[in-house]
Amino acid sequence: MHHFQYRQGHLHAEDVAVARIAAEVGTPVYIYSTATIARHYEVFARAVGVPRHRVFYAMKANSNQAVLATLGALGAGADTVSEGEIRRALAAGIPADRIVFSGVGKSAQELAFAVERGIYQVNIETESELELLSKVATAQGKRQNAVVRVNPDVGAGGHAKITTGSSANKFGVSFEAAGRIYARAANMPGVKMLGLATHIGSQILELDDLEAAFKRMAALTAQLRGEGLAVERLDLGGGLGIAYEMAAANDDGGERIAAYAAMIERTLGTLDVERGFEPGRLIVGNAGILVTEVLHQNLRPHTTFLVVDAAMNDLVRPAMYEAYHEIWPERQAGPDVPRKTYDVVGPICESGDTFATARTLPETRIGDLLALMTAGAYGATMSSTYNSRLLVPEVLVKGAEYAVVRPRTTFEDLIALDRVPGWIGA
Numbered sequence: 415m416h417h418f419q420y421r422q423g424h425l426h427a428e429d430v431a432v433a434r435i436a437a438e439v440g441t442p443v444y445i446y447s448t449a450t451i452a453r454h455y456e457v458f459a460r461a462v463g464v465p466r467h468r469v470f471y472a473m474k475a476n477s478n479q480a481v482l483a484t485l486g487a488l489g490a491g492a493d494t495v496s497e498g499e500i501r502r503a504l505a506a507g508i509p510a511d512r513i514v515f516s517g518v519g520k521s522a523q524e525l526a527f528a529v530e531r532g533i534y535q536v537n538i539e540t541e542s543e544l545e546l547l548s549k550v551a552t553a554q555g556k557r558q559n560a561v562v563r564v565n566p567d568v569g570a571g572g573h574a575k576i577t578t579g580s581s582a583n584k585f586g587v588s589f590e591a592a593g594r595i596y597a598r599a600a601n602m603p604g605v606k607m608l609g610l611a612t613h614i615g616s617q618i619l620e621l622d623d624l625e626a627a628f629k630r631m632a633a634l635t636a637q638l639r640g641e642g643l644a645v646e647r648l649d650l651g652g653g654l655g656i657a658y659e660m661a662a663a664n665d666d667g668g669e670r671i672a673a674y675a676a677m678i679e680r681t682l683g684t685l686d687v688e689r690g691f692e693p694g695r696l697i698v699g700n701a702g703i704l705v706t707e708v709l710h711q712n713l714r715p716h717t718t719f720l721v722v723d724a725a726m727n728d729l730v731r732p733a734m735y736e737a738y739h740e741i742w743p744e745r746q747a748g749p750d751v752p753r754k755t756y757d758v759v760g761p762i763c764e765s766g767d768t769f770a771t772a773r774t775l776p777e778t779r780i781g782d783l784l785a786l787m788t789a790g791a792y793g794a795t796m797s798s799t800y801n802s803r804l805l806v807p808e809v810l811v812k813g814a815e816y817a818v819v820r821p822r823t824t825f826e827d828l829i830a831l832d833r834v835p836g837w838i839g840a
């Protein structure tokens with residue numbers, strides 16, 4: 415379910431014409447739909463049993479302040495992976511007691527910051543991190559709530575680079591070590607060990623791998639309890655996938671979420687634990703589009719390149735993960751418009767700067783607007799200024815209103831980040 419539809423032949427974000435935003439803000443531009451974000455959060459939260467259980471939105475998917483504030487107002491917590499993300503979540507009004515801190519490489523400074531703010535939970539990924547956390551918290555006279563992230567040796571996900579749950583991946587402690595580390599933590603002054611966490615990958619569409627991982631978590635919970643250790647929380651991570659082929663599948667995600675919730679009841683229903691969830695992509699993925707203008711056409715014998723003004727620095731997923739994004743023309747094409755095959759590419763000096771290869775689209779002209787669909791997750795957050803391109807602006811739509819929630823940066827800002835040492839002389 416998403417709120418990007420054609421009306422009178424033109425693509426709209428909720429009630430706002432995409433062409434209007436493109437004209438007023440310029441292209442390329444990310445456009446997000448409040449109604450879509452809210453709907454996904456609410457459907458997911460209801461399915462997994464909030465408020466008995468908790469949802470921590472994995473904000474690395476989209477960390478714009480306006481998106482965070484929208485979700486925070488609905489009651490969402492935040493799953494964070496850096497001090498910067500914790501600061502962003504707090505700045506957007508998500509209270510510390512709804513923030514979880516994940517990630518394989520937390521520094522002493524980051525842990526101290528998290529403890530000082532009193533966050534809900536630190537997800538421990540190594541034994542040395544456990545020791546560091548205890549030391550840091552003790553120094554502040556505090557005891558920090560924590561869980562141990564277990565690598566269940568069940569990898570899953572849409573691409574090797576987003577699989578995290580295999581033993582070959584760097585994430586979490588091994589299944590065998592988990593019990594020992596958990597028991598050690600029970601004797602540490604600065605840590606209150608409350609449970610286990612796992613997260614096996616991203617863009618997971620088959621539930622079997624998740625189910626296998628959760629069964630292992632259930633078994634480990636029983637084992638630890640048998641050893642007299644209290645396990646009150648199970649953080650089940652994120653990773654649930656979404657349909658990138660929206661037009662074809664007409665998939666609103668509701669069925670997958672219901673099946674996921676049923677599978678969790680089946681595998682963990684008898685355990686008396688508070689469950690935590692860390693969905694990212696599922697909440698914001700199809701709540702965003704990247705709108706770009708066609709700058710040039712390059713006719714070749716085998717294809718026509720459409721050179722657009724967005725590039726891999728604005729949306730890296732196709733270049734990095736071979737990801738597929740549907741492309742919708744802003745102007746709806748009737749059946750009389752001929753279809754042609756195009757390669758849609760950006761202006762960056764790399765062949766990997768390609769959004770789509772051999773894609774069939776209605777005949778497209780220079781100056782036309784195209785929307786790269788399902789770009790709300792891992793789009794703007796992974797953007798860069800490569801090729802000294804300005805960070806792409808972001809717009810949030812709500813009904814008939816829109817707001818620029820991140821303006822385009824300026825060339826002055828970009829250049830002013832650098833310093834030229836005095837010895838060069840100028």
Ligand SMILES: *Cc1c(COP(=O)(O)O)cnc(C)c1O
Pocket residue numbers: 472474475493516517613615616617651652653654692693694695696
């Ligand atoms: C990235 C990440 C998530 C979110 O993954 P999605 O596929 O976007 O749902 C959740 N938890 C952790 C620990 C992560 O690293």
